[in-house]
Amino acid sequence: MSRSVGVAVLGAGRMGADHVRRIDRVTPGARVVAVADPDAERARSATAGIDDVVVHTDPLGALDAPGVDAVLVASPDEAHEEAVLAAFARGLPVLCEKPLATGAEAALRVVAAEERLGRRLLRLGFMRRSDSEYLRLREVLRSGRLGRPLMVHCVHRNVSSPPGFTSQMLVSSSVAHEIDAARWLLGEEVVAVTALRPRPSGFAPAGLADPQFVLFETEGGVLVDVEVFVNSGFGYQVRCEAVCERGAVRIGAEPGPVVESAAGAVREVPQDFLPRFADAYDREVRSWVADVRAGRTTGASAWDGYTAALVAEAGVRAGRTGSRVTLTPPERPALYAPRE
Structure with missing residues (x-):
């Protein structure tokens, strides 16, 4: 594709509005041509300030707007x-914020629809x-230099x-990120989940x-293991440490910027996910636009979204029952191999 990719953004809440800004200001080769929100x-x-963009209250109207080449679902x-299914029906590439759908059964319907197309059109937003x-x-x-994790x-x-x-959303919404990250980092599937609940x-x-x-x-x-605490009261923190046979590697432990004033020096802690992952979102959208222009699809797939939903549902059951829940990883369709 030689011209800019025309993007329809579905959803103009905080995430959607941030993506509109991102596409308009920091993503080469793309432009916002339609935005839909009730x-x-x-x-x-x-x-505001973007030329030649149309506003719709109906998502399907935005998908059918002139100049739409791809869809960002927020x-x-x-x-x-x-x-996503409407985008598939129109042959439009999609970047969809997680989750893929509300549960594993719904996610599997999306996988099946994409399989019928015979090609990947969807990138899932595990940023x-x-x-x-x-x-x-x-x-x-x-x-491999630290040995096996x-x-x-x-x-x-x-x-x-x-x-x-x-309580269920602590796993299905928040820990879903760690589920995908663990599968991606380790190249292994999850086969059992235990969820413990200390006093609230x-x-x-x-x-x-x-x-x-x-x-x-x-x-x-x-x-x-994942500690998830959605009412910590002080800041947004995401940390990860992998312990291997010959060493360990840790991310997310660096403190925020130091603010100095007459009151002293104070380390700031991000208050939500947008400042912490701003660069990741920029990188993700730029990569997606480059893929659309090249006629390919990379990144987290619909299958990854389905698998994350399966594991999350097992985690919810484990938390509800207090028991260890086992899973048998489903067979990966040929469309989604090899794993990225």
Whole structure:
């Protein structure tokens, strides 16, 4: 493709608006041509200052707008499946924020639809695969110089949970990132999950089991533990340490910038995911646009989204029952091999 890629962005909330800005300002070879959101005023606000962009309240209207070559889905989770299938029906490449769909059964429908096409059109937005620290961690592990990985320790903390956030969502929404990261870093599937719930924080909303401790076992015998705490009250932190036979490698432990004033020196902690992963999102969208221009699809796939949903559902069952839940990894379709 010699001209700029015309992108329709579905969803103009915080994530969608940030992607509109990203495509317009920091992504060479792409332009926003349509934005859809049920709140037309919010969509107009997200596109302020951008020429030749149309606003729709109906996602399908945005997909059919003139000049649309590709679709970025940043709408609420429950709208992802319909939007992706509509893009497939039009032969449009898609970058979809995670999750792929609301559960493994729905995600499998997306996989089946893409298999019928006979080619990959979807890249799933597991942005940690585009983060410079995670990329370096994977490089170290894949080099073999530290020996085989034995354990991976993960921390995932948020300042506070949004309204309506449930105990199950600590795993299905938050820990979903660690599920994909572990599979990607280790090149192994998860075969068992245990989820433990300590006494809840006094700052967690009533009825929310927060924090939680989730333990994954991989087919090769690696243990991956995740502390997820979505009402930490102080900042957004994502950390990962891989312990190998001959050493360990850690990311995310570096403190934030130091602010000096008459009151003293204070280290700042990011308050949400956007500043922490801003560079990863930029890198991800630029890579996706380059793929669209080249007529290919790379990155996390619909199959990765389906597998993450399967593991997350097992984690939710483990947390509910207090028992270890085993999984049999499904056979990977030829369309999604080899794994990236």
